[in-house]
Amino acid sequence: MIGLCGSSLKELLVLRGKREENMRNSIVDRLLVAMPTATDYELYIFCMREANSACEYFKPQDTRLSQQGVEVMQVVSRCVRAELLTCTTS
Numbered sequence: 001m002i003g004l005c006g007s008s009l010k011e012l013l014v015l016r017g018k019r020e021e022n023m024r025n026s027i028v029d030r031l032l033v034a035m036p037t038a039t040d041y042e043l044y045i046f047c048m049r050e051a052n053s054a055c056e057y058f059k060p061q062d063t064r065l066s067q068q069g070v071e072v073m074q075v076v077s078r079c080v081r082a083e084l085l086t087c088t089t090s
Helices: 007-013 026-034 040-050 063-067 072-089
Strands: none
Touching: 007 072, 026 040
16 A cells, blocks of 8 residues: 555545536535635545535545545545554654
């Protein structure tokens, strides 16, 4: 997993969400106005903290990972943990 992290983590954090029109709701609209420069990852995390649902619009997607049955957020979580462990043991 560490080989996948590092610069790849930066790439994952800027992936676009599904952004399908039928997923829009008042929470999505409010966040798009309030945080116009945020990445979809940042909007997804903020949305989950605030609303705890209705956030699929922002959930980062990657076809390569999806084809392997892996979600982007799983990889992000593992990479962040790996980086934190590396920082604390260095």
